[in-house]
Amino acid sequence: MSVARHRLIGRSLERLEDRPLLLGRGRFAADVSFAGQLVMRVVRSTCAHAKLLSIDVSAACALEGVHAVWTAADTRGIPPIDIRLTRIPGLEVYRQSVLASKEVRYVGEPVAVVFAEDAYLAEDAADLITVEVEDLPVVLAAEAEPREFLPGLSTEATCLRKGYGDIEAAFAAAHAIVRVDLAIGRHSAVPIETRGAIARYDAPRDMLELYGAAKVPHWNRDQIARMLGRDPASVQLYQGHVGGGFGVRGELYPEDVLVCAAALRLRRPVKWIEDRHEHLIAANHSREQHHYVRAAIDGNGRILAIEDEFFHDQGAYMRTHGATVPDLAAAMLGGPYRVPAYRVEAHIRLTNKTPAGTYRAPGRFETTFVRERLLDAIAHRIGIDRLEVRRRNLIARSEMPYARPLDVLGTHVVLDSGDYAGLLDTALERIGWERLNAELAARRAAGEMVGAGVAMFVEKSGLGPFEDVEISVDPQGDVEVVTGAASLGQGIETVIAQICGETLGVDYHAIRVIHGQTARIARGLGAFASRATVMTGEATRLAAEKLRATARQAAAALMQQPLATLDLVDGVIVSTTAAGPTMRLGALAGALMASGPSLGFPEGPCARASFTTDHMTYPYGVHIAVLRVDAETGEVTLERFLLAYDVGRAVNPRLVEGQLAGGFAQGLGGALLEEFCYDERGQPVTVTLADYLMPTAHEVPMLEVVITQDAPSPLNPLGLKGAGEGGANAVGAAIAAAIDDAIGRPGAVTRLPVTPQRLRAILADIALERRAGSLSC
Amino acid sequence: MTNRIALSLTINGRDYAICVEPRRTLADAIREDCGQTGTHVGCEHGVCGACTVIVDGEPVRSCLMFAVQAAGRSIRTVEGLAQGDVLHPLQRAFMTHHGLQCGFCTPGFLMLVVGVLEREPDIEIDALVDILSSNLCRCTGYQNIIKAVRAAAAEMRGATA
Numbered sequence: 001m002s003v004a005r006h007r008l009i010g011r012s013l014e015r016l017e018d019r020p021l022l023l024g025r026g027r028f029a030a031d032v033s034f035a036g037q038l039v040m041r042v043v044r045s046t047c048a049h050a051k052l053l054s055i056d057v058s059a060a061c062a063l064e065g066v067h068a069v070w071t072a073a074d075t076r077g078i079p080p081i082d083i084r085l086t087r088i089p090g091l092e093v094y095r096q097s098v099l100a101s102k103e104v105r106y107v108g109e110p111v112a113v114v115f116a117e118d119a120y121l122a123e124d125a126a127d128l129i130t131v132e133v134e135d136l137p138v139v140l141a142a143e144a145e146p147r148e149f150l151p152g153l154s155t156e157a158t159c160l161r162k163g164y165g166d167i168e169a170a171f172a173a174a175h176a177i178v179r180v181d182l183a184i185g186r187h188s189a190v191p192i193e194t195r196g197a198i199a200r201y202d203a204p205r206d207m208l209e210l211y212g213a214a215k216v217p218h219w220n221r222d223q224i225a226r227m228l229g230r231d232p233a234s235v236q237l238y239q240g241h242v243g244g245g246f247g248v249r250g251e252l253y254p255e256d257v258l259v260c261a262a263a264l265r266l267r268r269p270v271k272w273i274e275d276r277h278e279h280l281i282a283a284n285h286s287r288e289q290h291h292y293v294r295a296a297i298d299g300n301g302r303i304l305a306i307e308d309e310f311f312h313d314q315g316a317y318m319r320t321h322g323a324t325v326p327d328l329a330a331a332m333l334g335g336p337y338r339v340p341a342y343r344v345e346a347h348i349r350l351t352n353k354t355p356a357g358t359y360r361a362p363g364r365f366e367t368t369f370v371r372e373r374l375l376d377a378i379a380h381r382i383g384i385d386r387l388e389v390r391r392r393n394l395i396a397r398s399e400m401p402y403a404r405p406l407d408v409l410g411t412h413v414v415l416d417s418g419d420y421a422g423l424l425d426t427a428l429e430r431i432g433w434e435r436l437n438a439e440l441a442a443r444r445a446a447g448e449m450v451g452a453g454v455a456m457f458v459e460k461s462g463l464g465p466f467e468d469v470e471i472s473v474d475p476q477g478d479v480e481v482v483t484g485a486a487s488l489g490q491g492i493e494t495v496i497a498q499i500c501g502e503t504l505g506v507d508y509h510a511i512r513v514i515h516g517q518t519a520r521i522a523r524g525l526g527a528f529a530s531r532a533t534v535m536t537g538e539a540t541r542l543a544a545e546k547l548r549a550t551a552r553q554a555a556a557a558l559m560q561q562p563l564a565t566l567d568l569v570d571g572v573i574v575s576t577t578a579a580g581p582t583m584r585l586g587a588l589a590g591a592l593m594a595s596g597p598s599l600g601f602p603e604g605p606c607a608r609a610s611f612t613t614d615h616m617t618y619p620y621g622v623h624i625a626v627l628r629v630d631a632e633t634g635e636v637t638l639e640r641f642l643l644a645y646d647v648g649r650a651v652n653p654r655l656v657e658g659q660l661a662g663g664f665a666q667g668l669g670g671a672l673l674e675e676f677c678y679d680e681r682g683q684p685v686t687v688t689l690a691d692y693l694m695p696t697a698h699e700v701p702m703l704e705v706v707i708t709q710d711a712p713s714p715l716n717p718l719g720l721k722g723a724g725e726g727g728a729n730a731v732g733a734a735i736a737a738a739i740d741d742a743i744g745r746p747g748a749v750t751r752l753p754v755t756p757q758r759l760r761a762i763l764a765d766i767a768l769e770r771r772a773g774s775l776s777c
Numbered sequence: 778m779t780n781r782i783a784l785s786l787t788i789n790g791r792d793y794a795i796c797v798e799p800r801r802t803l804a805d806a807i808r809e810d811c812g813q814t815g816t817h818v819g820c821e822h823g824v825c826g827a828c829t830v831i832v833d834g835e836p837v838r839s840c841l842m843f844a845v846q847a848a849g850r851s852i853r854t855v856e857g858l859a860q861g862d863v864l865h866p867l868q869r870a871f872m873t874h875h876g877l878q879c880g881f882c883t884p885g886f887l888m889l890v891v892g893v894l895e896r897e898p899d900i901e902i903d904a905l906v907d908i909l910s911s912n913l914c915r916c917t918g919y920q921n922i923i924k925a926v927r928a929a930a931a932e933m934r935g936a937t938a
Binding site for chain 1: 813814817819824859868873875877878879881884887906907910911914916922923
């Protein structure tokens with residue numbers, strides 16, 4: 001008898017996560033409550049920059065049901081929140097403390113916290129707190145001349161410099177130099193679940209527990225322990241369901257530390273749930289950069305060198321991401337093209353705005369816009385087709401792996417595999433590029449403003465250096481996979497179960513994936529940088545291989561069958577030769593638990609493995625936008641959007657499509673709708689979801705997705721690359737190009753988002769120029 | 778604001794005797810006082826729709842309604858959609874079409890759509906998309922939600938025909 005093992009990797013299986021979520025049985029942060037809990041409410045600065053003179057909490061304290069009110073005087077011993085990624089000397093002096101003490105630097109900065117019996121009461125009490133301040137001048141433009149931000153400290157925290165090649169020689173020898181000046185607005189992830197943190201101190205066990213963890217539980221545990229002077233083993237973080245992450249959720253914020261400190265000191269559970277207004281002014285912002293970029297080119301439009309100087313608006317503090325976003329922007333600007341010489345200066349500047357961190361495709365949404373605008377400008381300058389300019393500059397498949405002499409996130413940039421030109425051809429063929437452009441030209445001739453734009457990009461994923469997985473089987477045959485990764489709603493439980501199920505030989509429904517629980521696994525790096533499928537996925541495969549070997553060897557001994565004839569299929573040890581005996585995996589696990597050591601398997605029905613890597617994997621893609629501009633209103637309507645993406649290997653193609661579609665919608669928001677704006681005094685004017693305009697079902701068109709698997713990563717045996725960020729990456733770039741095409745003005749779009757007001761202004765300028773032109777003739 | 782009012786909320790056919798301040802939102806009462814945490818709160822100002830429940834047959838934003846206004850009325854939440862372990866056709870369709878990722882906005886979408894389809898089973902897809910645009914999702918890009926809703930609408934029409 002021969003029973004084939006089920007193939008699970010590569011199939012669009014239904015998600016394990018869905019059922020409880022659909023039934024209303026999810027456990028999100030706000031769903032966690034403990035008897036006797038206090039609710040924390042944060043009092044936030046209403047000034048963008050001011051000296052704190054005094055805080056009067058007496059009326060709040062007098063309110064019945066208010067347990068305590070803290071200001072910075074009560075949190076004096078707690079150090080500022082540290083930098084998790086991309087620590088660069090000079091940044092640490094700009095870190096944020098959990099409560100402001102001497103001055104406030106942005107609207108939304110925590111200055112006091114109230115602990116009360118109930119959320120409504122806590123808010124009443126917060127309203128009674130008066131904060132006396134003396135206004136200070138505000139800094140709102142990152143590209144303004146550096147000045148003093150704090151006594152003795154400049155608005156320029158640091159300037160990152162990267163580069164290689166002889167840039168001077170390239171520019172001196174250039175046939176032409178093409179310059180563009182481009183800006184990206186201030187966006188953020190704005191997940192539909194706001195942040196939340198619930199801390200409980202279990203005195204008998206001397207254990208501090210924090211619920212509401214999301215992205216990097218182990219790092220946050222270690223930091224909370226350090227900041228509160230505890231042993232890391234006496235702090236545990238628990239992740240429940242997370243209502244979207246996208247880079248923003250789950251970093252360590254002041255509120256997380258405050259609930260922990262309060263639970264320890266007040267000896268009652270403390271719950272904090274952010275409201276939406278707070279979220280928009282307190283959770284990390286992202287994206288805002290201004291690039292001044294120039295390219296040296298030869299007479300055929302080939303890039304000889306690129307030089308970029310950009311200004312990154314960090315907001316008022318350095319948060320956990322340190323220099324991550326500008327670092328990625330600086331290192332990834334080259335994208336899929338050959339850039340023989342390169343120099344970049346990234347000015348990281350402090351302003352009186354909400355501090356910034358990462359947001360889906362950090363540094364790449366920005367620099368793909370910059371690079372692809374630059375390519376379009378080169379095509380225009382040389383007078384060649386915009387596809388041709390790309391083809392002339394693309395790195396060829398035969399050049400892979402392609403090392404760029406740059407570092408990013410502590411790794412060398414080595415593009416591991418890819419067929420960029422091949423994917424471009426696939427994308428153009430799928431959308432019917434020739435015919436599409438003929439149709440668009442005909443419609444433009446008939447007076448419509450319609451156009452198409454193409455943008456190409458290289459993503460990065462699978463950031464190391466390690467991830468661990470432990471797999472065990474219980475006597476019922478249920479399999480448990482424990483990982484230090486985290487779930488943010490992306491479907492990691494299903495993906496890991498598919499990899500484990502296929503490798504081990506069990507139904508994926510029988511696999512429980514445990515993530516985000518610091519008590520269950522010693523270390524873990526979490527879920528960011530599109531790393532979970534690659535890192536945890538490969539660690540899972542390795543551990544499942546080991547466990548499979550253990551199961552077959554133990555079965556051979558117990559069943560007295562030759563090892564070579566035994567297979568593990570659907571949770572049953574079967575003989576591959578004849579209708580011999582079978583043994584359920586659960587029964588085998590029971591035997592191993594009882595007498596594993598004597599059988600020669602001291603670990604029992606368990607296996608653990610680590611996957612380590614020094615390099616990231618680099619997926620890549622092509623975005624094509626087709627859109628219509630309404631000249632009257634300045635509204636842009638997307639008619640079609642095609643997204644071609646090479647993911648190396650798709651574990652679950654439907655989930656990959658889902659990641660791309662979701663990223664696309666966020667990219668669309670950043671391209672056309674979303675922006676955090678401030679008035680001249682630094683007051684945020686985008687403080688509700690009626691101001692921060694995220695796409696709805698109306699604005700997001702049906703996405704045409706082409707997933708290819710032509711370039712599996714050579715860095716892991718499954719060939720995996722990540723899918724989290726390719727959907728967002730080039731949306732701004734492709735839409736900008738399509739708008740140029742629609743309005744017949746190459747290079748018209750220089751700033752994202754292209755709001756109706758901005759597009760009307762562009763159209764008005766064009767009309768004015770035309771009128772002036774016709775007058776002068 | 779401590780003058781509490783005793784009232785009864787009827788959620789999914791079950792009565793909950795609660796005592797709340799007049800200012801307490803229906804969303805908070807459902808979640809905190811009645812323990813039905815499947816209804817989620819995303820913005821508290823009526824934009825995101827995560828808190829949508831059905832009150833007397835109409836989808837409403839439970840963050841924009843006071844609990845006292847819902848006293849004595851029939852409230853339906855996501856917990857009441859499935860029959861035991863058998864998913865409602867719309868829940869099933871969300872699963873089949875990958876209409877959810879993080880799942881936070883999902884209960885609001887489910888209740889919005891169920892409320893509409895029960896009243897207007899033959900609603901045109903354009904009108905349905907119009908209604909869907911009143912809720913926010915940050916994960917899916919909506920198209921899979923629309924696919925799920927179309928499939929469920931067809932199934933629900935078939936079941937009632």
